[in-house]
Amino acid sequence: MTIPFLDLQAMHRELEEQIDEAWSKVSSSAGFIGGEFVERFEAQWAEYCGVPHCVGVSSGTAALELCLSALQIGPGSEVIVPANTFVATAAAVVRAGARPVFIDVDPSTLLVTATGVEDAITSRTEAVIVVHLYGQPADMDAINQVATAAGIAVIEDAAQAHGATWNGKRTGSLSLAGCFSFYPGKNLGAFGDAGAVVSHDPALIDRIRCMSNHGRPKGHPHLHEMIGSTNRLDALQAAILLAKLEKLDAWNAERRRAARQYEKVLAGHPVEIVSTAARARSSHHLMVIQAPRRDELRQELAADGIATGIHYPIPCHRQQAFRTNGIPSLPVAERAADRILSLPMFPHLTEAQIAHVGNAIERTCSRREALLGLPS
Numbered sequence: 001m002t003i004p005f006l007d008l009q010a011m012h013r014e015l016e017e018q019i020d021e022a023w024s025k026v027s028s029s030a031g032f033i034g035g036e037f038v039e040r041f042e043a044q045w046a047e048y049c050g051v052p053h054c055v056g057v058s059s060g061t062a063a064l065e066l067c068l069s070a071l072q073i074g075p076g077s078e079v080i081v082p083a084n085t086f087v088a089t090a091a092a093v094v095r096a097g098a099r100p101v102f103i104d105v106d107p108s109t110l111l112v113t114a115t116g117v118e119d120a121i122t123s124r125t126e127a128v129i130v131v132h133l134y135g136q137p138a139d140m141d142a143i144n145q146v147a148t149a150a151g152i153a154v155i156e157d158a159a160q161a162h163g164a165t166w167n168g169k170r171t172g173s174l175s176l177a178g179c180f181s182f183y184p185g186k187n188l189g190a191f192g193d194a195g196a197v198v199s200h201d202p203a204l205i206d207r208i209r210c211m212s213n214h215g216r217p218k219g220h221p222h223l224h225e226m227i228g229s230t231n232r233l234d235a236l237q238a239a240i241l242l243a244k245l246e247k248l249d250a251w252n253a254e255r256r257r258a259a260r261q262y263e264k265v266l267a268g269h270p271v272e273i274v275s276t277a278a279r280a281r282s283s284h285h286l287m288v289i290q291a292p293r294r295d296e297l298r299q300e301l302a303a304d305g306i307a308t309g310i311h312y313p314i315p316c317h318r319q320q321a322f323r324t325n326g327i328p329s330l331p332v333a334e335r336a337a338d339r340i341l342s343l344p345m346f347p348h349l350t351e352a353q354i355a356h357v358g359n360a361i362e363r364t365c366s367r368r369e370a371l372l373g374l375p376s
């Protein structure tokens, strides 16, 4: 049995007709930039997230960068970011002209905490980007409280958390602005790069829309209020996203079913599942465990036909690109980077496939115990 890390084709097969129809509608309308599909997707994505406003953009990275620039967070400012995230979170800060300040995370959730944020605040801090890593929302109540007291903005990087909730509220609605990626492998994925920003603040969304469209205010194609960029959401991607949004909740429910089965089959083995807080409902973007001798385990699983990933093997503060800042010591993120392993996770993962992964992990662990004469 071979088990892929992610099976996008199975998702596509469920929606083949709707997606073909979407493509042909856009191509026959010949409206490739802006227009009806983009507007409909923006309205539906805002509604889904439980916020009044949304602007579609070209990627998750663009969403973060535009959001910071629209808030005038740039040179001279510090933005707090977790060390263990996809590099785009921190790169967006640098591209906006500000300085990322990396912080450590909670050892069991691997997420930023309110205390971590509080300890990193200086007179230059303008914002914190909270990453709902792996799909599990961070403690937004506590983080918002600390941020409000310090007068700094909170931005959510919800690129892995489409449909996840904290206290029953969807990610993206829990702060000043929620940034999403619709990269094909995310829970809601386009057929290329795409992203969005959602917010309760209409002026912020207007500013981002203007910046992403050559500095043009909405409805004024020949006015350029500022120097902007070309970071719009394509109509073709919007049409695909509209079709796939219909399935998001059902697919997230299938991911949850898979996660519950993983919890059962992994119970009693010396691997630790990255935990989710009681008030959080994960989107289960990734199924991440922490295991001793991770690389060995990964090789054993590969030999059993099981594809795995590491998200992420090098924490951002140790990446070459950020070395100019000096390298802080962030022991939790550093230790986790050597222990984390992402198991196959996608809506169409079957019970038999999960059982196969569980058996492979069990075999590897008991072989180690036998070799060492002690629990691994």
Ligand SMILES: *Cc1c(COP(=O)(O)O)cnc(C)c1O
Pocket (backbone or CB within 6 Å): 059, 060, 061, 062, 085, 086, 088, 089, 131, 157, 159, 160, 180, 181, 182, 183, 193, 194, 195
């Ligand atoms: C995917 C991702 C991004 C970047 O999104 P792109 O659409 O690839 O630019 C940012 N942050 C996190 C946490 C991500 O997983």
